[in-house]
Amino acid sequence: MIAFVIRRIIQSIIVIMVVGLVAFVMFRFVGDPVNQMVGLETSIADRELLREQLGLNQPLIVQYWHFISNAAQGDFGTSYQYRRPVSEILGERLPATLELALVSAIFAIAAGIPMGVYTALYRDSVLSNIFLTVSLIGISLPSFLVGILLIFIFSVHLQWLPSFGRGEVVDLGWWSTGLLTATGLKAIILPAITLGLFQMTLIMRLVRSEMMEVLRTDFVKFAKARGLKTRVVHFGHALKNTMIPVITITGLQFGSIIAFAIITETVFQWPGSGLLFLQAVQNVDVPIMAAYLLMIAFLFVLINLIVDVLYVVVDPRIRLEGS
């Protein structure tokens, strides 16, 4: 068991290193950071001096080595745009992204599961058809369009909800939350729906097909034959058995919710790490881009690691193969 975990951790480190290297090769093509850091009148000599000071003249592999060895010590360098340590800025922005991801995951589960159950049980009802149509829209419309539509309806027309930002934020020291104020709660509704719509659809479709599958199995028929109440059969027996794949998918999707947040954050000007990354790309802010990509890679690797370890715990066959 321990050997397995150690082996997975070593593999994870290699994955992160490779992501960092690929990112560094890509930065070559994003543009010239020095141009974005100085005004128009800055002389060519001053530009060259800055390039020298930033180490941009060094070979790629040297730059990469500096970055990785500093990052290993928790130092991600200084942002070119904001002239502040990247770790500090990311620390400020991360709570916004995680909160948004969490709320939209909760929304996706809370709305997706009941809708999936309903559409499985009442396959031909009008409401089921409506749910299925909505889910089709959720899958096929790109999230920036959904976001703009929601803004147009709920902010511009009805003026119920704010069109951008995070509302008032309460600072808890190392964490800032918008979930404790009225404006903050109002502000999170539209972005959370936009971000969670795709996952909600996914969960709903998954629950529906699994549920339909389970309802056909013998033990459900047997439970019915035993004279159990329909409600108990549906929710006590059938739903419980559909939940295993749903939990797996939801867990794995959490990583992509955070990664996909880039678009939602841009549409709603949500001050999270995705928006920070996009602005960094536009301004060739290499330290922020590198740190963000490493962070996302780390997150995915971590989630996968946890899932793998859980599988080992759950499934003895993997353990046997390993030894």
Next chain:
Amino acid sequence: MNTIKLMLSATALTSVVASAVAAETTFRYGFQGSLGSLDPYSLSETFTLGTLTNVYEGLTRRDENLQIQPGLAESWEIIEPTRWRFNLRQGVKFHNGNDFTAADVVFSANRVRSEGSDLKARIPTDAEFIAVDDHTVDVVLSSANPILHSEWHTWMIVDQEWTVTTDSVQVTTAADTSVTTISQETNGTGPFMIAEHTTGVETNFTANAGWWGWNGKAPNVDRVEFKTIAADATRVAALLSGEMDLVYPVPPQDIGRVESNAATSALVGPELRTIFLGMDQARDVLTYSNVTDANPLQDVRVRQAFYHAIDAVAISARIMRGQATPSALMLAPSLFSGSGAFERPAYDPELSKQLLADAGYPDGFEIQLDCPNDRYVNDEAICQAVAAMMARAGITVNVNAQPKAQFFARVLAAGGYDTSFYLLGWSPSSFDSWNVLTQLHGCRTQNEGTGPFNIGGYCNLKVDELAAQVLVENDAAKRDELIAQAYKMTTDDVAYLPLHQQGLAWGVSEKFSVAQRADNIFRFSLITAAK
């Protein structure tokens, strides 16, 4: 009787208190970009500097019509051709309570020219600043310079004592790993103070009730909240939904929507930025063309043919939806008194074909047009329209549109001017022709760094000579005459193909009115609340 009086005054008092509470006004605005470092010397960029001029002040300032007005200097005179005297305003205090004196001006003059500063060009390197007394500063120059103070409204004065004690003397550059106080906090003399600043997200300002410019009156607004809203659609929605009192820029296609909404209106006006096309005249063979044995653009007839092939009026009307003014010169007409004498050559594709045939290209040729796609208003669309127009004259233009980060990395000096035909915008930071003549038209010399933005490599030594005379001519009429001569040469040479001055478009709530300056700088002290 007495009781009634007392009661009356009590009611009066409560109503005063009530109105004071009600009068607490907050102005909220959104812009597409964000405020980088708060150090006023670390980035010469319009939005950053323009926003900071609400907090810090220069010796001069510019009013809503861009005329130079006294700022921290009450008056100035040129006592000898190379010696200027500035009389400083008395009784001015920095936000931390320190007095503003001549020592701060001398300190700021040194700091703005120190290593790492991005505003070195604001003051000639060899200008000497002498504090004559606490409120008089002399500037001694090595040669006459009539536009010495033309950019000083964005050269902001910092407090010597505060900067030194907070260890902020060194200008913060991107290469620094330590964070200085001055890049995260401010201490100016201006009408507003920064209360909260969240990097890249929002900045909140509160009024400085003790500012000299209020003239004893209460500040116009008590609080200003700035938020970055990068996406165009979201920015416009935030204005329409009433969450914002001002947003800019408003994209041309949304102006109608902002106008038709009862609670908002669009504020449009000309900007100083000139959008133009440049042509590589330096290389002997074009890099991106099918003509492989010569550079057709070195022939003035070909450049004239290009000029006649472009219908700038149609571009302004259609692509820019009226939010642009076709231009004959490389700077906005309001910046040069003699600009009325210049006219755009007529749109005439037939004449273009004739000129091309005369130059030896009767069937035209192929060329690549490099273009940014996120820098200027509708930049990529302009390039596509140009390509369509030039096709009629027989020139095949392949548009290569790229994000600004990649575009500038290629076409500027650092990328080796890697282009044959390009679109660029320019607004002279000094609001003066000398800037245009040297930066865009000056012959490129590698070591002296002149003409750094002369990407096409246009070179006419007579123009350079005239520019040198313009620099030192103190007499305004003579100076304008020299400038006119230089422009005559550059337009005859068809050094560039100016297209238009793009328009500014701000969306404003009916609750306030604001002053829009042609340099796109927003001054909080000029906000007025509608009654």
